[in-house]
Amino acid sequence: MNATPDHVLNTLNSMSDYVVMFKKAFPNEASPVIFDNFAKAIEAFEATLITPAAPFDQYLEGDTTALNDQQKAGLKLFMQTGCSSCHNGINVGGQDYFPFGVIERPGATLLPASDKGRYAVTKAASDEYVFRAAPLRNVALRTPYFHSGQVWSLKQAVGVMGETQLGIELSDKEKNDIVAFLR
């Protein structure tokens, strides 16, 4: 999310509660606030982010009352406009890489010069600004959005996706409906 490893470690070290918690979590290490332990902590946290029987799962299992009308309208838009062609599977995303800007390139703030996505791994020009289509489970709980970390509103992120990935201008109501579904 637009933070360098050094920046992450400086931030953690500047917050004494974190230093204490890292000592507790990694008791056999003299200086536990290191990048690898930070990664382990996030991994352990993410493993708790399971959403068994979320309303969406209940709906898929046949409980048609699990989503309200606005959420159902959002789901319909999510499928009909094409969001689900990239964000699909059990985590509603995370299955594949796609260019950010299939139809229209987002502005430079959303395509940071320091993070060109898959290009860093493959060095192929066609992989510039190719990113994993983010899994969208719990997405309402994890601002900021995109690899640039510049977008703090889910509604705005949905609008950006419509323009850049699908070439459509979603109306205010459509954005609200999709956000209701994502929540």
Ligand code: HEC
């Ligand atoms: C062509 C593939 C594609 C389509 C179509 C698409 N997305 Fe995305 N989406 C992506 C990629 C790739 C990213 C990651 C971009 C990044 O991290 O910079 C992303 C990121 C997002 C994010 C930010 C998630 C996060 O955790 O930062 C949201 C929200 C989102 N998409 C919603 C939607 C919605 C809603 C639609 C339909 C209107 C849509 N997407 C259509 C590929 C797509």
